[in-house]
Amino acid sequence: MSTVKVGMVQMSCTGVQQANMAKAIQGIKDAAAKGAQIVCLQELFTSLYFCDVEDYENFKLAEAIPGATTDTLGKLAAELNVVIIASLFEKRTQGLYHNTTAVIDADGSYLGKYRKMHIPDDPAYYEKFYFTPGDLGYKVFKTKFATLGVLICWDQWYPEAARITALMGAEILFYPTAIGWATSQDEATNDEQYNAWQTIQRSHAVANGVHVVSVNRVGLEQNGAMKFWGGSFVSNPFGSLIYKASHDAEETTVIELDLAKTDQYRTHWPFLRDRRIDSYQPITKRFIDED
Numbered sequence: 649m650s651t652v653k654v655g656m657v658q659m660s661c662t663g664v665q666q667a668n669m670a671k672a673i674q675g676i677k678d679a680a681a682k683g684a685q686i687v688c689l690q691e692l693f694t695s696l697y698f699c700d701v702e703d704y705e706n707f708k709l710a711e712a713i714p715g716a717t718t719d720t721l722g723k724l725a726a727e728l729n730v731v732i733i734a735s736l737f738e739k740r741t742q743g744l745y746h747n748t749t750a751v752i753d754a755d756g757s758y759l760g761k762y763r764k765m766h767i768p769d770d771p772a773y774y775e776k777f778y779f780t781p782g783d784l785g786y787k788v789f790k791t792k793f794a795t796l797g798v799l800i801c802w803d804q805w806y807p808e809a810a811r812i813t814a815l816m817g818a819e820i821l822f823y824p825t826a827i828g829w830a831t832s833q834d835e836a837t838n839d840e841q842y843n844a845w846q847t848i849q850r851s852h853a854v855a856n857g858v859h860v861v862s863v864n865r866v867g868l869e870q871n872g873a874m875k876f877w878g879g880s881f882v883s884n885p886f887g888s889l890i891y892k893a894s895h896d897a898e899e900t901t902v903i904e905l906d907l908a909k910t911d912q913y914r915t916h917w918p919f920l921r922d923r924r925i926d927s928y929q930p931i932t933k934r935f936i937d938e939d
Contacts, residue, residue, distance in 0.1 A: 650908045652793045654820070655679025655687035655730070656891075658880045658899045660867025665694050665709070669717070672734075673724060675900045680728040682902040685754070685793040688733040690865045690880075691801050691826040692747070695737070700870045702777040710739035714758045718750050726756030731791045733798060735824035737778075738763070747779040749800055749824055754792040762787040764800040765809060772830070772874060775802070788816045794907060797858075801825045804849050804862070808931065814856035819907050821852060825864040828876035842877055842895075850887040857885045857914040859905050866898060885913040 657675030661668045672693050679687045692698075694717065698706040711717060713736055725732045731754050738748035738761070747764035763782030767775045786809060789796045797818025803809045804823050813821060827845060829838045846862075853860040859882065866878035880893040882903050893899045914920060930936050 651904055651906050653683045653685045653902050653904050654861055655682065655684030655900065655902045656861065656863045656880050657687065657689050658863060658866055658878050658893050659690065659693070660898055661693065661696050661865060663696055668694050676724060676730065676732060677728065678900045679902055680730050684730055684902045686731040686791065688822050688824060688861060688863045689735060690863045691735045691824040692737060693735060696869050697826045699775045699778055700772045700874065702774050706778065707745065710737040710745050713738045713748055713750050713761055718752060718758055722752050722756040722758060725752045725754055729754045731793060733822055733824065735800060744780055745778055746782060747775065747800055749798050751789040751791070751796065751798060759789045759791065760787065762798045764803060766802045766806055768802045772870060786812045786816060788813060788818045794819045797821045799823055801827060804845065807852060807855065810852035810856055814858055818858060819910065820859045820861060820905065823849060823862040825862055826876060827864060828874045831873055831875050842879055846879065846881060850883045853883040853885055854887040855919060857910050859884060866896060885909050
């Protein structure tokens, strides 16, 4: 298919998992009603962003993948004939957890999962306490409507992840995300942070000649100390914004992508042709010392 309609569900969350799930399901239904063929939910959409604290009680939020949530979403996907990209807190076994995204095809079948590879540890983002780094490598999923690449939030900052996923055949890169501003920050800092976040992902679109779809949450969390900045967006294969959501509102949006543009941009700007793969071995080092 040359064109595909992608739905994005940008929403706020509460401490009630069932309510968050119901809101996400309604968002998927709304996107499907607008013609979406693929619907992407934000990172960890079934809960508040719990990684602001190191609390053992939060491990109770985790679930098996596949499991109850993917079963529910699978039935919904089959009913609506849509692909669903669902970011969940995975309990792999006792004491072993991942930040994981499941992909469900339009017939309701579970296609597999991607486990977040890059795990941050910053103030209010203590993910290393909860998540083991992904061990499945980078993944693509051949769905009814397109071949998808899925990366998660902190993965956004790493061109290597986008490059490898694109080289594996991804026609679209999806980034479920949970990122925000400390409400104590000034507007200049907020703007700089958001612009850096958007720019790095648009650069992945340019370097790889693919569309990028980034879906973030909104709303105040952490007792008002954190405002998740929304700003979900779609970039075309040359980094131009096709769509940008607000920083404040819940939005369900459907955008049509022309996947034929990948060939057009890659032909006229042949970055893949001119890669010097014989010279890239140093990238596997942590740091290159002069001596």
